[in-house]
Amino acid sequence: MFDTRTQETLLDVNNIEVIYNHVILVLKGVSLTVPKGGITALLGGNGAGKTTTLKAISNLLASERGEVTKGSITYQGDDITALDPAALVRRGVIQVMEGRHCFEHLTVEENLLTGAYTRRDGSAAIKRDLEMVYDYFPRLRERRKSQAGYTSGGEQQMTAMGRALMSRPQMILLDEPSMGLAPQLVEQIFQIVKAVNEGEGVTFLLAEQNTNVALRYAHQGYILENGRVVMEGPAAQLRENPDVKEFYLGMSDEGRKSFREVRSYRRRKRWLA
Amino acid sequence: MIYREAGDFKTSYRDDSQTFPIRLDRWGYYAILAVAFGIIPFVINDYWANAVLVPFLIYAIAALGLNVLTGYAGQVSLGTGGFMAVGAYAVYKLMTAFPDVSIVIHILLAGGITAGVGVLFGLPSLRIKGFYLAVATLAAQFFLVWLFNKVPWFYNYSASGQITAPTRTVFDQAVTGPAATAPAKYLICLVFAFVLAWVARNLTRGSLGRKWMAIRDMDIAAEIIGVNPLRAKLSAFAVSSFFIGIAGALLFAVYLGAAEVGEAFGINKSFLVLFMIIIGGLGSIFGSFAGAAFLVLLPVLLKNFLVGNMGWPTDLAAHIELMIVGALIVTFLIVEPHGLARLWRLAKDKLRLWPFPH
Amino acid sequence: MNAMTQDGYVTADGRQIGPVVMELRNITLRFGGVTAIKDISFDIRQGEIRAIIGPNGAGKSSMLNIISGFYNPQEGQVIFKGQPRPAMKPYQVARLGIARTFQNIALFDGMSVLDNIMTGRLNKMKAGFLSQALWWGAAEREENENRAVVERIIDFLEIQNIRKTPVGRLPYGLKKRVELARALAAEPNLLLLDEPMAGMNVEEKEDMSRFILSVNDEFGTTICLIEHDMGVVMDLSDRVVVMDYGKKIGDGTPAEVRSNQAVIDAYLGVAHD
Amino acid sequence: DLIVPNMSYRTGPYAANGIPYADGFADYFTLLNERDGGIGGQRIQVPECETAYNTEKGVECYESLRTQNPLVLNPLSTGITYQLIPRITQDGIPLYTPGYGRTSAKDGSVFEWVFNAPANYWDGASVAVKHILDQEGGDLSGKKIALVYHNSAYGKEPIRTLEELSEKHGFELSLLPVDAPGQEQKSQWLQIRRDRPDYVIMYAWGVMNQVAIQEAVNIRFPMDKFIGIWWSGSENDVRAAGAGAEGYKALTFHGVGRDYPLYEDLQTHVYDKGLAAGAGDQAGSVLYSRGAYAALVIAEAIAKAQELAGTPEITPAQMRDGFEALDITAERMAELGLPDFGAPIALSCQNHGGDGLARVQQWNAAEGTWSLITDFIEPDAEILDPLIKEDSAAYAAEAGLTARCN
Amino acid sequence: MDQLIFAAEVVLNGLMTGVMYALVALGFVLIFKASGVFNYAQGVLALFAALTLVGIQNGQVPFAHLINAAFGTQLHHFGWTVPAVLAVALTALVMVGLAFLIEKLVLQHLVGQEPIILFMATIGLAYFLEGLGDVMWGADIKTLDVGLPQGISDGIEAVTAQWFGYGFFIDRLDLWATLIAAILVAALVAFAQYTKQGRAMRAVADDHQAAMSVGISLRFIWVMVWSIAGFVALVAGIMWGTKSGVQFSLSLIALKALPVLMLGGFTSIPGAIVGGLIIGVGEKLFEFTIGPMVGGATENWFAYVLALIFLVFRPQGLFGERIIERV
Ligand SMILES: Nc1ncnc2c1ncn2[C@@H]1O[C@H](COP(=O)(O)OP(=O)(O)OP(=O)(O)O)[C@@H](O)[C@H]1O
Numbered sequence A: 001m002f003d004t005r006t007q008e009t010l011l012d013v014n015n016i017e018v019i020y021n022h023v024i025l026v027l028k029g030v031s032l033t034v035p036k037g038g039i040t041a042l043l044g045g046n047g048a049g050k051t052t053t054l055k056a057i058s059n060l061l062a063s064e065r066g067e068v069t070k071g072s073i074t075y076q077g078d079d080i081t082a083l084d085p086a087a088l089v090r091r092g093v094i095q096v097m098e099g100r101h102c103f104e105h106l107t108v109e110e111n112l113l114t115g116a117y118t119r120r121d122g123s124a125a126i127k128r129d130l131e132m133v134y135d136y137f138p139r140l141r142e143r144r145k146s147q148a149g150y151t152s153g154g155e156q157q158m159t160a161m162g163r164a165l166m167s168r169p170q171m172i173l174l175d176e177p178s179m180g181l182a183p184q185l186v187e188q189i190f191q192i193v194k195a196v197n198e199g200e201g202v203t204f205l206l207a208e209q210n211t212n213v214a215l216r217y218a219h220q221g222y223i224l225e226n227g228r229v230v231m232e233g234p235a236a237q238l239r240e241n242p243d244v245k246e247f248y249l250g251m252s253d254e255g256r257k258s259f260r261e262v263r264s265y266r267r268r269k270r271w272l273a
Numbered sequence B: 001m002i003y004r005e006a007g008d009f010k011t012s013y014r015d016d017s018q019t020f021p022i023r024l025d026r027w028g029y030y031a032i033l034a035v036a037f038g039i040i041p042f043v044i045n046d047y048w049a050n051a052v053l054v055p056f057l058i059y060a061i062a063a064l065g066l067n068v069l070t071g072y073a074g075q076v077s078l079g080t081g082g083f084m085a086v087g088a089y090a091v092y093k094l095m096t097a098f099p100d101v102s103i104v105i106h107i108l109l110a111g112g113i114t115a116g117v118g119v120l121f122g123l124p125s126l127r128i129k130g131f132y133l134a135v136a137t138l139a140a141q142f143f144l145v146w147l148f149n150k151v152p153w154f155y156n157y158s159a160s161g162q163i164t165a166p167t168r169t170v171f172d173q174a175v176t177g178p179a180a181t182a183p184a185k186y187l188i189c190l191v192f193a194f195v196l197a198w199v200a201r202n203l204t205r206g207s208l209g210r211k212w213m214a215i216r217d218m219d220i221a222a223e224i225i226g227v228n229p230l231r232a233k234l235s236a237f238a239v240s241s242f243f244i245g246i247a248g249a250l251l252f253a254v255y256l257g258a259a260e261v262g263e264a265f266g267i268n269k270s271f272l273v274l275f276m277i278i279i280g281g282l283g284s285i286f287g288s289f290a291g292a293a294f295l296v297l298l299p300v301l302l303k304n305f306l307v308g309n310m311g312w313p314t315d316l317a318a319h320i321e322l323m324i325v326g327a328l329i330v331t332f333l334i335v336e337p338h339g340l341a342r343l344w345r346l347a348k349d350k351l352r353l354w355p356f357p358h
Numbered sequence C: 001m002n003a004m005t006q007d008g009y010v011t012a013d014g015r016q017i018g019p020v021v022m023e024l025r026n027i028t029l030r031f032g033g034v035t036a037i038k039d040i041s042f043d044i045r046q047g048e049i050r051a052i053i054g055p056n057g058a059g060k061s062s063m064l065n066i067i068s069g070f071y072n073p074q075e076g077q078v079i080f081k082g083q084p085r086p087a088m089k090p091y092q093v094a095r096l097g098i099a100r101t102f103q104n105i106a107l108f109d110g111m112s113v114l115d116n117i118m119t120g121r122l123n124k125m126k127a128g129f130l131s132q133a134l135w136w137g138a139a140e141r142e143e144n145e146n147r148a149v150v151e152r153i154i155d156f157l158e159i160q161n162i163r164k165t166p167v168g169r170l171p172y173g174l175k176k177r178v179e180l181a182r183a184l185a186a187e188p189n190l191l192l193l194d195e196p197m198a199g200m201n202v203e204e205k206e207d208m209s210r211f212i213l214s215v216n217d218e219f220g221t222t223i224c225l226i227e228h229d230m231g232v233v234m235d236l237s238d239r240v241v242v243m244d245y246g247k248k249i250g251d252g253t254p255a256e257v258r259s260n261q262a263v264i265d266a267y268l269g270v271a272h273d
Numbered sequence D: 001d002l003i004v005p006n007m008s009y010r011t012g013p014y015a016a017n018g019i020p021y022a023d024g025f026a027d028y029f030t031l032l033n034e035r036d037g038g039i040g041g042q043r044i045q046v047p048e049c050e051t052a053y054n055t056e057k058g059v060e061c062y063e064s065l066r067t068q069n070p071l072v073l074n075p076l077s078t079g080i081t082y083q084l085i086p087r088i089t090q091d092g093i094p095l096y097t098p099g100y101g102r103t104s105a106k107d108g109s110v111f112e113w114v115f116n117a118p119a120n121y122w123d124g125a126s127v128a129v130k131h132i133l134d135q136e137g138g139d140l141s142g143k144k145i146a147l148v149y150h151n152s153a154y155g156k157e158p159i160r161t162l163e164e165l166s167e168k169h170g171f172e173l174s175l176l177p178v179d180a181p182g183q184e185q186k187s188q189w190l191q192i193r194r195d196r197p198d199y200v201i202m203y204a205w206g207v208m209n210q211v212a213i214q215e216a217v218n219i220r221f222p223m224d225k226f227i228g229i230w231w232s233g234s235e236n237d238v239r240a241a242g243a244g245a246e247g248y249k250a251l252t253f254h255g256v257g258r259d260y261p262l263y264e265d266l267q268t269h270v271y272d273k274g275l276a277a278g279a280g281d282q283a284g285s286v287l288y289s290r291g292a293y294a295a296l297v298i299a300e301a302i303a304k305a306q307e308l309a310g311t312p313e314i315t316p317a318q319m320r321d322g323f324e325a326l327d328i329t330a331e332r333m334a335e336l337g338l339p340d341f342g343a344p345i346a347l348s349c350q351n352h353g354g355d356g357l358a359r360v361q362q363w364n365a366a367e368g369t370w371s372l373i374t375d376f377i378e379p380d381a382e383i384l385d386p387l388i389k390e391d392s393a394a395y396a397a398e399a400g401l402t403a404r405c406n
Numbered sequence E: 001m002d003q004l005i006f007a008a009e010v011v012l013n014g015l016m017t018g019v020m021y022a023l024v025a026l027g028f029v030l031i032f033k034a035s036g037v038f039n040y041a042q043g044v045l046a047l048f049a050a051l052t053l054v055g056i057q058n059g060q061v062p063f064a065h066l067i068n069a070a071f072g073t074q075l076h077h078f079g080w081t082v083p084a085v086l087a088v089a090l091t092a093l094v095m096v097g098l099a100f101l102i103e104k105l106v107l108q109h110l111v112g113q114e115p116i117i118l119f120m121a122t123i124g125l126a127y128f129l130e131g132l133g134d135v136m137w138g139a140d141i142k143t144l145d146v147g148l149p150q151g152i153s154d155g156i157e158a159v160t161a162q163w164f165g166y167g168f169f170i171d172r173l174d175l176w177a178t179l180i181a182a183i184l185v186a187a188l189v190a191f192a193q194y195t196k197q198g199r200a201m202r203a204v205a206d207d208h209q210a211a212m213s214v215g216i217s218l219r220f221i222w223v224m225v226w227s228i229a230g231f232v233a234l235v236a237g238i239m240w241g242t243k244s245g246v247q248f249s250l251s252l253i254a255l256k257a258l259p260v261l262m263l264g265g266f267t268s269i270p271g272a273i274v275g276g277l278i279i280g281v282g283e284k285l286f287e288f289t290i291g292p293m294v295g296g297a298t299e300n301w302f303a304y305v306l307a308l309i310f311l312v313f314r315p316q317g318l319f320g321e322r323i324i325e326r327v
């Protein structure tokens, strides 16, 4: 089994603060380490700052008028806070953005090919990987000539994932990969994550709402609330934590609650608020 | 903590939805009004009226109008010059045909006529969107200018096609023609600008304004939640053209006094007013004024500084002035892409937090 | 489920379901070469919670788009309250009392949360142009009246603190909630929800479920929802339609659907608890 | 000091034309200041204000110049002129618009403050037709003349006159408007190629001039049958067309080239001292000469006004009197170093526009010079006077003015 | 019969004019395709390119006026002339440098902004470049001659005279323009559609952030595209400048390119050409047939009305990318 403690650190986020628009403080000192070759999950409620953390790492904040005002981010020991996103991709870090962000006017296949933009290993290799992606997502093969803007939500999500795989990265930042996917596809996506992780040694940092699945596949996890890390630890440990169970897995002592029963359930104040 | 809102509680929805919910803003606003109506008219001279304040107010009205259409309803228009021409020629025909009717009524009617023309050219907006819509409005721009240039009836068959505003009075004070005094010109423009800004504010905060903004932000979703896009767009065209028509009427009658359609209402005017609202802030009433001030005042100030104070040759000054204006536009956009209005609000946000950041 | 009659049925938890309000009869929808929906029929009854499920790209969202008048099917009929509904513009459909939320959030980004929700009430605001221009009489009165209604919804959905925030910068989950608020503001008879819980964690899904159930319960609003979270679907819905690549492969109570082999194969992957 | 502002345009679409004019205007006054110590001992200040040929900037310039008490204004733009006429009338500042502006301002009994000597647009049209008459041996019946014009107030000015003239002389007139800026004129020139008019008269400005001449060359229209108004007759306009422009004609109301004694003075007192305006490379060009000529007429009017007022420090009202008493004879022109440069100008209370004489110049492409090919030609007063009366009467009625000079 | 032959001549010339319009429109399309930006400065770019070309050719001292005013010197010319081909190459280099600066100083800071904001930025740029062009090279009119032939093509006139009894007028400059435009369009289409950079360029236009996230360097794409657009502007500047001399009005040809763009579709390179041809023929024919009845000078507005009519039927222009409308 993968042991997070013995692995060398690939990515180290050290106490970063992020401010949007010069006034809105969103991350209030977030630190995390991503071990090489592992799957790290970033969990937390809506607005906790997961997306912001990922964008801070991949340097996409500037275009949203956000900036990292404190702390440092190092990748393979080098400070990457000043790198532009393209340079980061060339170093092997790629992000799948929340909300799919496909290139609407390009066809599905062209979308996938843009993923290989930074590659220099020839068209044959790219072609091979394209086939690999189609094997992972047969639905995309059917829709390969459609404009991405006209594909369904799930198809776009697959396209975005496939596009990232096409760049043959060392590390993938996944922002809510399961959003809007049918159950068996969710499982499938995580299977793929696992396969790529184990087969090719790609490191994953994934932000997820679907805590259940995420913790099943991840090696370690961080829980973010209100711009702060409130819990961290190996995934197995987190899964057993009663607070996590209650608030993120929706389990009570008697197993899963029915959503129908929530009606009568009085909300307790969150333990962290 | 100079600027604060703490302790300023609202106890009714009415209070909460007033224009300046924060007390300090309200006072600032009253102070500006007091100066504009109570002090400036007594101290204004011809230079300030004719070269600065009158054009500023008139462009502010035009910018308000375009902002309704582009900033609030999201329909890009490059027909402003043409619509201003409609206002100008309408007021000219009315002034000369009915010399005994008050000029104020003529100006309002000119706005109404322009609104009609605006609706006509707004019809394609149902199908054509975004920058493509600019083509419809450009067609209006070029066609209207051509029309006013070509049909002698519009310029009362004068030899050159120039129209000249005769003298008309309001409360026995000449506001058009050569005898109009600086305070009179300033005041009539101010009154129009004030009333129209107030109307614009009312329209944009009510249900009509929400329809416009819904169409702007996502027209399909707006339609699905029940906004009739045709009516929303056309009403925006109508209101916008009404404002712009009035601006055109004032521009011709009060400010310039004489005009030739191609020169005074050409495509450049359309662009100028569009620049104003982008620089000032799309979808902002304050932004319309700020943008107009920026583009009317800045060149005058620069000119006076470079030529008057630095003694540069006029041509060099004019060229450098272009470069400075261009550079400033870009700089402002980089600092705050949403215009001066947003910059102002951000400054207030910071002030509110001051002296503690975040 | 008790026996289904012309006039309705009584659910397991004892709610009385009324007659059919919306019937889709033999709907076929094509986009160029792609057939998104093939000859599908189903109905929605007064007061029930009806779910549509199916794999990605099955045509679920397209179905909602047909109901809300955004797409016009090539074949088939939409029967509303017993009458065949003629081809209508979406805004006319909205006026029949059908409101909805969108899969890819379709909020008005430039407006505040409050204004967004107020747009839901546009069809209830009738003040004349002059009154609005002068902000006098009817305009001001109805603004305040409707504001009061909206404030109740804001309270109900617990979004008081973000009332004046521009929606553009809200986190995903809150946006979904605002969308729901906007739809509710229209006081619809039929509420269409397209993946209302995508991108939420369990706690938030619980909240959302609670809202949906209360709306259904307190206002008797009929609800048609698309959702990928089987837990939610099974717990909340009275009847479920299952679509697969444009075809209907199942229709019935959650329990029936869950044990339907075709559904398991096409969608669930594994039998869900 | 006396203030004679230079309302110029050195930027914008017409900069290429505005620059030489402004240079000539400024250099002439610099010469007077340097050589004679000004006029009547008063130095002339020439504050410059950039209008960019834009009416709104024109208003700004006017207002800012007005605070300096100018004696006379010369905006070199018909649009700005129309703008200023009511204002200067109110404020009592003379406006001098040689060869442009409002034609009927010639009628001093209505336009008290406006002067447009020595010639105006209608004079130009008439002179052009007279020249054509000369070419055709006095008979134009059955001939075709096309007017290619800038589709603006300025370009439309000659239409009335030409229509009257076509009736009188029996030629057929066709009108070909070109929209500003006039980069594209293919339709118009194809039509000319088809209809084969015997002559083309052109009222253009800015880039429209260059393109028109180029297109005329392209369709091989005989250049000596192509006559531009004086605003279509600068070196700029013909140079772009190269050798093909050989023989192109244009009207002018003053001489051409540097071959006048005045230039010797300019050389010693202005250029050599490094006092030339602008880049100093425009001397002798058509528009430079025109600017200098405008300055000369103003200077003469100042001198006349000083003489009448008995004081060198004159007011704008006295300046108007100076204009109305202006009498620049041929001898005086020679004295000023510009023999035979302009026709004599004698103004009165009634007549603010002089006699409207103009001559024809022709382009020599090889040498790159203009040469004068006719003497001064008189316009057809029989046609023009009633038109002017009519237009000025209409203005008087509209503005509620009563005629003066009685 | 005569009328028909005349009309044919008008159509032919309309086509030629259309090509000239398309040359300007191409620059717009490129930048729109690569960034979703409507580049208001394209016209000024053409002016600037032409000014620079003439300046280099004639050995003008840049900023002479400014230097003279500041130091009281009398600089005007270096006293040499540069051969046309070399001057064109040098100007192209200047345009690449300019593209680099524009990216560095403007675009880079506006990543991810709405199109209208970027549009406004190009307006600022237009102001700036207009001023810069004037300060650098002076506002006087300049003659541009890179050796392109001009004037009626005798061959075509003779041939058509033989066929129809009426010699058609075709300007040789227009023939050259057509040739050059054809080459440009073919090259650009191949580039945008079939190369990796072309695909990246279209991706950038769709979504700045997503493009960055897959490792496309916006900086590189933008510098590249603005360089190409600068080069296209240079070509347009040469063609139009040869006709009318180089002066401020050159920047106004952008207005003639607008209806062409809209009709062809903002994103389509072939659309620019086809749109140009339709507009060229349409406006000339209208002026020829209807113009005389309504007093002429109809071309400006008719071009827009024509584009409008097409757009009512195809809101994305003839070849523009479909406007994706989905919820
Ligand atoms: N561009 C922006 N401008 C201002 N505030 C922003 C911006 N983007 C995000 N925020 C704010 O930052 C906070 C964190 O947002 P973020 O998107 O990182 O949350 P998240 O954990 O990814 O949530 P979700 O699970 O809903 O995606 C939120 O409160 C949000 O309002």
Ligand SMILES: Nc1ncnc2c1ncn2[C@@H]1O[C@H](COP(=O)(O)OP(=O)(O)OP(=O)(O)O)[C@@H](O)[C@H]1O
Residues within 6 Å of the ligand: A150, A151, A152, A153, A154, A155, A180, C031, C034, C035, C036, C054, C055, C056, C057, C058, C059, C060, C061, C062, C063, C103, E326
């Ligand atoms: N406007 C359109 N033009 C072309 N194809 C379309 C259009 N809208 C939908 N489609 C296609 O129709 C199919 C059904 O799409 P739809 O969005 O209804 O799927 P869905 O069931 O909602 O899937 P998901 O769960 O992924 O959202 C998809 O394959 C999609 O690509």
Ligand SMILES: [Mg+2]
Residues within 6 Å of the ligand: A050, A051, A052, A098, A175, C172
């Ligand atoms: Mg997120």
Ligand SMILES: [Mg+2]
Residues within 6 Å of the ligand: A152, A153, C060, C061, C062, C103
């Ligand atoms: Mg869907």
